[in-house]
Amino acid sequence: MKLGNQETTWEQVRHILLWLVLPLILGVLSAAALPRPVIGVIYLNGAIYSFSARDMITQINYAREHPEIRAVVLAIDSPGGTVADTEAVYLELLRLRATKPVVTSVGSMAASGAYYLSVGSDYIFARPTSEVGNVGVIGYLPPAPFIFEDIASTGPYKLWGSPRDTLMRELEMIKQSFYQAVRLGRGDRLQVGPEVILRGQIWPGSEALRMGLIDALGSESEAVEKAASLARVANYQTADLRELAGIQPAYSPFFFQSPEGISMPYPKEAGIYLLYVPPLPVGK
Secondary structure (H helix, E strand, O other): OHHHHHHHHHHHHHHHHHHHHHHHHHHHHHHHHOOOOEEEEEEEEOOEOHHHHHHHHHHHHHHHHOOOEEEEEEEEEEOEEEHHHHHHHHHHHHHHHOOOOEEEEEEEEEEOHHHHHHOOOOEEEEOOOOEEEOOOOEEOOOOOOOOOOOOOOOOOOOOOOOOHHHHHHHHHHHHHHHHHHHHHHHHHHOOOOHHHHOOOOEEEHHHHHHHOOOOEEOOHHHHHHHHHHHHOOOOOEEEEHHHHOOOOOOOOOOEEEOOOOOEEEEEOOOOEEEEOOOOOOOOO
């Protein structure tokens, strides 16, 4: 009788273990079959203009449309670029941010239009010596109207677009829109007012942190960790969204090149820009 009771007891134990272990095995197999959450990285290295903006928007749309992309890190090293292209990327970032966390990691620089994009994210990291800010607009003044003997036009500004005073009013309007984007993005974290921000100054990351222009000093890997934390995911992987979106880079020069082939820090075409233009070194 004792032997029979022991066999019955072991049979019961085996059944209990089976019912305990089987769900665990099935859970592990199910977890292995599911794709790991992804933190996508969008890189901006250089100016914001038609080619780079198109690639960034393609990556933003990919991140928004694919559920496995749980958050995005915007890795920026840029002096800014054109007004229209900057605004186009910024508006798409806001759409992405409405559904998924977006964190910015500033490399050497996020100036002018590049900082405009940064304030469209949830959190901004920079290095202590990153160059941040330069909130403002630059534009080429149209020439005073004059007559070409072999060109006919239907109005005095048909060839030039607008008079000079109109351009100045447009620059002021764009500047105020830029500032409103900074206020919207930074909110109560902003520690300085328009009289400081709109000077167009560029600050090191450590000073930008004190002023509330960024949230923390840190690296790109820390930005990835912050994005994962905001998305509440673990066991994630990072991925370059250019590769996932199948982007084949195709660029044309944005900056002016001298006859000697030297790239200058000025856009090659006249226009209105959210762009930081560093001073040229003066020879002695």
